[in-house]
Amino acid sequence: MNGAQLHLLWTAGVFVLMLLFIGFYCILVSRNLIRILIGLEVLAKAITLAIVAAGYVTKNTALSQSLAITVIIVEVFVIAIAAGLVINIYRKHDSLSTDNLENLKG
Amino acid sequence: MTWSLDVVLLLVLAVTALWAVMATRLIYAALGLALASIVLAIVMFRMGSPYAAVFELSVCAGLITAIFISVISLAKHETVAEIESRMKRRWKKYAPLPFAAAILGIVLTLVAKHPRSLPQPLAEGDVRKVFWHMRQADLLGQILMVLVGAFGIVVLFKSWRKK
Helix, strand or coil: CCHHHHHHHHHHHHHHHHHHHHHHHHHHHCCEHHHHHHHHHHHHHHHHHHHHHHHHHCCCHHHHHHHHHHHHHHHHHHHHHHHHHHHHHHHHHCCCEHHHCCCCCC | CCHHHHHHHHHHHHHHHHHHHHCCCHHHHHHHHHHHHHHHHHHHHHCCCHHHHHHHHHHHHHHHHHHHHHHHHHCCCCCHHHHHHHHHHHHHHHCHHHHHHHHHHHHHHHHCCCCCCCCCCCCCCCHHHHHHHHCHHHHHHHHHHHHHHHHHHHHHHHHHHHC
16 A cells, blocks of 8 residues: 555545535535535535545545445436336425425424 | 545545536536546556446446436426526535535545554455456345335336326
């Protein structure tokens, strides 16, 4: 393990944490359902970057690539199902705002 | 691997993610996300993960962007007055985000110590062998997930037709 690789791992870790912060901020602050999905996508990108950087640094790219591909596949289906739900919610409430989703309030 | 170029790419990735989150129009946000996927695919390729990079490029930058654009086009278009009033509110909400992200990055870079040692690297293998021989149970789960996803989409579209 040389110094450049440790530096790269550290730098990638900093950017992973920054992307996680951006994604969580978007999910917490936004009221728009599509924007919440965009925040979820940013979180997924942070995780993919973390897996690939870890695989590169430990020289085990085969396993990290297969895990990254799994994450990407899961991500696609989460987004596809969530997009279908968003469209159904929009057709029912005529709005993309989470403020209008009050039906389940006790 | 060139050290400075990778840092620039990671910075561009963070900026495009910020743009995706802060863009006033949803269509620009979707395009920002696609740009972030493209930059991430370049980073992945440079980190020795070409198969995962191709998946990221084709699926995340292509398919997911198409899904987002379809959903945005199905929602109603806003008037200029609505966009202006929303922009004022959005500015208050999202103004601290770039500063907070930059401060977080600087603090993490300055405060935390670099790792002294890492576990011994494993022998480099073939991604196809790992995928098909080592992770068979995961692969089964993945196939089930794809089927569940396809079933979910069918169910969601079926409910529209009834209405």
